[in-house]
Amino acid sequence: MLSPTLRRRLFFSSLILVLVLGTIGHVTLNAWSILYGLMIGVFLTDSLPWDLARNAAGMLPRAVEAPDAKTSTYGHEYGLDHALLNIPPCETFWLNMGYWKNTRSFVEACKALAKLVIDAADVKDGSRVMDFGYGCGDQDVFFLECHPNITITGVTSEPKQALIAYSRIKARNLHKSITLYAGDAVNPSTWRHIPSHVSPPTDVLDPATYDAVISLDSCYHYSTRWQWLNQSASLLRLGGRISGTDLILGSGYDDAGYLTQFLLRAALYFTSAPWDNFVSEHAYRKRLQEAGFVGITVEDISEHVLPGLAGFIEQHRQNIGGVVDVDRKWRQYEGAAKLFRWLYRKKLVKFVLFSGTRS
Numbered sequence: 001m002l003s004p005t006l007r008r009r010l011f012f013s014s015l016i017l018v019l020v021l022g023t024i025g026h027v028t029l030n031a032w033s034i035l036y037g038l039m040i041g042v043f044l045t046d047s048l049p050w051d052l053a054r055n056a057a058g059m060l061p062r063a064v065e066a067p068d069a070k071t072s073t074y075g076h077e078y079g080l081d082h083a084l085l086n087i088p089p090c091e092t093f094w095l096n097m098g099y100w101k102n103t104r105s106f107v108e109a110c111k112a113l114a115k116l117v118i119d120a121a122d123v124k125d126g127s128r129v130m131d132f133g134y135g136c137g138d139q140d141v142f143f144l145e146c147h148p149n150i151t152i153t154g155v156t157s158e159p160k161q162a163l164i165a166y167s168r169i170k171a172r173n174l175h176k177s178i179t180l181y182a183g184d185a186v187n188p189s190t191w192r193h194i195p196s197h198v199s200p201p202t203d204v205l206d207p208a209t210y211d212a213v214i215s216l217d218s219c220y221h222y223s224t225r226w227q228w229l230n231q232s233a234s235l236l237r238l239g240g241r242i243s244g245t246d247l248i249l250g251s252g253y254d255d256a257g258y259l260t261q262f263l264l265r266a267a268l269y270f271t272s273a274p275w276d277n278f279v280s281e282h283a284y285r286k287r288l289q290e291a292g293f294v295g296i297t298v299e300d301i302s303e304h305v306l307p308g309l310a311g312f313i314e315q316h317r318q319n320i321g322g323v324v325d326v327d328r329k330w331r332q333y334e335g336a337a338k339l340f341r342w343l344y345r346k347k348l349v350k351f352v353l354f355s356g357t358r359s
């Protein structure tokens, strides 16, 4: 007996195959066209088009069902949506993969990962820190709690997040120690001060200005990370530190079949992580070295990151019951949880903590 998932995949694969062949008319049915049809089908049935089809199907009128004492509602149905009214405003907006070794709390796991990065940067009183990909700024508040006498210049790509970061930093009166910009990490001409939106003064980019450059769960997005390493090396004084968490290729990649490799590339593409950034640990260390860093460490911490986050997402949905559903964008997190489990099980990527000293 075929499982419902397999039946669903086969159904969509055949449908797509027929559509593809129908569209290009004169193509004859051969083993390659069948294989392509199946591959596209497998890919699509676990992704957005499938979700759209399911949502659309959910909107169609249903057949009248026999009343069921356990589920029937009489009169107006309030459901559980009012739980949303009971949720207090978010005090934090962390969004990294977390370090789950000693906690099951999302916020604590995010902080634990941030702590690994700031510790590896070896900052001291008076250090000038450049922080790339600061998100909604929780990490900068946290870094200042750990080291009240440092100054931070941050660059992150989403102005919406940067504005939240600014308002929260201002509310804590930390805006004299933290200067925020929104823009692309590797393209300083896009940087705009938050909240004034003016370009940064040129000294922000003066060579050898910073004692530390960090990036918490962000630099695999940069196009490219190699360009960012060179830029960071230029911004750092001699002896300055670079540290961050990152994704690189895992030991399972070379042994994976073509389909798995193709699916990995597709998943990275859809999460805006350029394929050029994905290399083996050996090549990664070499790139750090070529950019001008010595004393390089690259520690694989995947086991305390990927399964922990996947488990948290799965559990969180159960914990908050009816409050999250497809319409409230929960599906993206469920998809992420599946992706993390798959990446970890097949050892396709490694989540690493890296650091080095500018020489």
Ligand SMILES: C[S@@+](CC[C@H](N)C(=O)[O-])C[C@H]1O[C@@H](n2cnc3c(N)ncnc32)[C@H](O)[C@@H]1O
Pocket: 093, 094, 095, 096, 097, 110, 132, 133, 134, 135, 136, 138, 139, 155, 156, 157, 158, 161, 183, 184, 185, 186, 216, 217, 218, 221, 222, 223
């Ligand atoms: C996974 S989130 C991590 C956010 C934050 N570091 C945290 O721990 O909560 C990745 C962050 O990287 C930022 N980012 C992605 N691409 C970027 C780029 N090219 N330049 C600067 N920031 C970028 C995103 O806006 C996002 O805030």
